[in-house]
Amino acid sequence: MARLVIGNWGNEAELANIPADALRHAGSQGQRMIWGAEPGDVLVLAVEPDPDFLAYATALAGLEEDALEIVVPPPGRGGEVLTRDRFEDEGFVERLRGIVRDRGIDRAEPFYLDGYVNRLIRQLGLDKGTPGFGFMDQGGNELLNSKVTFRAIAAGTSLPIPEGIVTETPAEAVDFVWDLLRTGRAAIAKQDVSSGGLGNEVLSTGDGVEAIGAAHHALVADRAAVAEHLTRRWPWYTGGQRRRAVFEEYAAGSVPIWGEAAITEESVRIFGYGRIRMNPVCDGVIIPVPPPDSGTEAFGAFLVHLEALAGTMRAMGYRGLVNVDAILTPDGRVLFNEFNGRYGGSTHLFAIGERVVGRDYLADRCLVEQRECAFPAFAVARRELAAAGLAYDPETRTGVIVPVHGTRSDGTGGEACLVGRDLAEAERMEQAVAELFPR
Template sequence: MPTLFVANNRTEHMVGDLAVLTDEQRRLAGYTAQRMLSYVGEGDVLVVPHPPNDSFARYLTELMDVDLGKIRMMAPPPGRFGVDVLSADRFEDFRFDRALAAAIQETGATRLFPIIFDAVMVRLARRHGLAADTPGFGFVGQGGSDLLNSKSVFRALAGGTGCPIPEGRVTANAAATEEWLWELLSSGRCAIVKQDQHVGGYGNEILSPYDGVTPIGAAEVITVPDREALHDLVCRRWPWYSGDGRRRVVVEHYVPDCTPVYVEMSITDDDVELFGHGEMLTKPIFNGLVIPAQSAAHPGWPGYLEAAEKLCQAIRGMGYRGLISIDGIVTPAGEVLLNEVNGRVGGSTHVTRIAQHLVGPAFLRERVVMQRHFWPVPSFDQALAALRASGLAFDRETRTGVVITSDDVTGGTVEYCLIAENVEHATELEDRIGKLSVS
C-alpha cells in the first residue's frame, strides 16, 4: 500500500517550543530525520526537512533493496526555524501543499506514516484524504498522541495498570514541586525533574543532596545543599520545567548508576507484539544503543516485558495503533522499573528495521547491534570508502559490519550502526572504527 512518510523528527508536540532548541539540536534533528529512508518502499512519498546527500540516499536505499528513483522525496520551503525541522509553518506553503497533493495522487498513497502524529499531521491526513486508511487515526485524530508522549500521563497509565515505576509525583505548580523535591533530598535521595514533553534526556534535570553523582538521562547534576538553595533553584527553573506554566512537571526518585533499557512494541488491531529491545548508551544523555538489551538475562527482565505488554494492551484498548517504546531502568538493587512511554517512531526503530532486513527476523538472537552518533569524518563518501577499504563495511555474506544511517553534511559527522556476532565482536569493530583514518 503506497504510503506518505513524513520525517517530522522534532516538532512543537515533542519538545514544547522549537525556539528553545539550540541551532545544534535543530541541526541534529534535521540530519537524523534521514533515518526514515530505511522505512520507505518503492512507490512511496517521503517528506524530509531537507534532501540528503544523493550518494548517501542511494547507499542506504540500496542496502534496503529499494530503488531510490522510485521514491518521491520532497522538502517544503524553509520555515521560521530554517530547514532542519518540519515546523508547522512549512506545511502551510500553498505551492508545496499542491505539489504534495499531486505526488499523493500520482503514487496512489492512501495512508500517512509520520514519526509522530501531532495536530499538523492530523490536518495533513484529513486534507489529503489519508485518514480512512491510516491505522489508529480515530485515536490520533482526536489528539490521542498528546497522551502517549506525555510523562505525566505515562505515570497515570502505568500506575493504573500496576506497572512498577519509580517513586514520584506529577506536580502542577512550583510549591508542590519544591515540597516533593525536598521530601526526597532531605532523606538523602536524589531526584530527577522532567519536562512533560521532551526527548533524549534534554528536558530532564537531576538534583542531589551530595556531590559525586554521575548523570544518566540528563545533562548534569545540580547539588542542592539545603532548603533555601532548593527554593531558589525551583523559583529560577520553574519556567523551564513547566514551559512557562503551561505543562505539568514530573518529579521522581533518581537512582544513581542505573542501566537505561527500552522495549519497542507493535500495536495492531489484532494484538501487541514485541518489535525490539535494547539498552541506551548515555554520555550522559542519549548517545546510542546496544541491541538486544544485555539486561535481557536479568532475572527481572521477564517481569519488565510482562509489564510493558500489559501497559500496551491498555493503550491498544484506547485505540492507538503503531509502534510504541517503553523505557525503563535496571537499578543496582535489581529492580526493573518502567519510566516513560513514547507513542511514535523511536530512536531505535530504524536500527531494528535495518537489522531485520540485513540479518533476518531472528537478529535479536543472532547478532548484537550497536548504534553510535557523531563519528567525525570529512564526508560521507570518504567515510564509506574508508570502511570498505578496511573491510569494516557491512557484508551481506557474513551479515556483519558497519552501516552509516545518517549524514550530517554541514557538521562533518555521520551516525552509524555496527552489526556484530556478539558483544566482543561489537567492541572490536568499534575500536577499529575509532582508529580508522578517514581522508
C-alpha cells in the same frame, strides 16, 4: 498501497530544547525513515539526502534505486527541521496533492502525529486511511507522549514506576524533593513532553551522583536551596506555566533500557529492545540488551509489562509504534519511566536488523549505534570503510552500516550502526571507526 512517510523528528514543543547548532542533526534524522520504507512510498524529509547515500541505503534495504520519491518542502523558520510553516507553503501542499493522487497513496506514516502534521494529513485526504488517526488528532498525540499521563496510566495498571509526584505547584515539589534529599537519595525533575533526557534535571546534595539520563544536574545543599532552585526553574519545568511537571526518585547506578512494539487493530507485537547509552543523555543504543542484564528476572518482567502496557494503549484507541523506557535498578527491580506513542529514535535500527542483518539477529548479532561520526563526503566515507575492511559484509553479517549521513551543515558527519557477533566485536569496530574518522 503506497504511503506518505514523513520524517518529522518530534513535536513542535521539543524543538525549543534543541540548540541551534544541533538542528541540522535533528533534521537529518528523518533519513532513518528510509530503512522502513516500502516500494512506492513517498518520503517527506527536512533536507535532501546525498544521492550516493540514498542509493546505498535503498540498496541495503532491498529496494530498487527508483523505488522511493523524496520530497523536501521549501525552507522555513526551522531551516533544517520540519516545522509548521514549511508544511503551510501552498505550492508544497499542492505538489503533494498531485503526488498522492498519481501514486495512489492512501495513508500517512509520520514519525510523530503532531498537530501541524495532522493538519497536512487532513488537507491531503489521508486521515481516513491512516490507522489510529482519529485518536491522535483529538489529543491522543499529547496523551501518549506525556510523562504526566504516563504516571497516571502506570499507577492505574500496577506498572512498576519510581516513587514520584505530578504537580503544578512549586511548594509541593519542594516538599517531595527535600524528603528524598534529606534521606540521602536523589531526585529527578521531568518536563511533561520532552525526549532524550533533554527536559530532565537531576537534583542532589553532592557531586557523588552520576546524573545520566538528564541534560542538567543541580546541587542543592539544604531545603532553602531546594526552594530557591525550584522556584527559579519552575517556568522551565512547566513550559512557561502551561504544564504540570513530574518529580521522581532518581535511582543512581541503574541500567537504562527500552523496548518497542507495533500496535494494530488486531494485536500487539514486541519487535525489539535494547540498552540505552547515556553521555549524559541518549548517545546511542545497544541491541539487544546484553548479558548479564538480559538474563535477569527484572528484564523478563520488563518484557511482560511492556506487552501489557502496549495492550492498554491499544484499548485506548492508539494504533502504530510505541517505544517505552525503563531502568534496571542495582537492587534488581525494573521501573518504567515513560512511553512515546510514535516512532522511536532507534526504530530504524530494528528495521536494519530485520531487513539487512536478517535471520534471528536479536539472538546471534549485536548492533551498537554511534550517533556522532566524523564522516567525510559519503562516497569518500564508503570507500575508506571498505578499504579498512569495516564495511558491512552480507556474508558474515558483520560490519559498519551508515544509517544517516550529512548531519553537519556542510553535508558531512553522520551516524553508524556497528554489527558484530557480540558486543565486544561491535565495540572494537566502533573504536576502529573513531580512529579512521577522528573528530
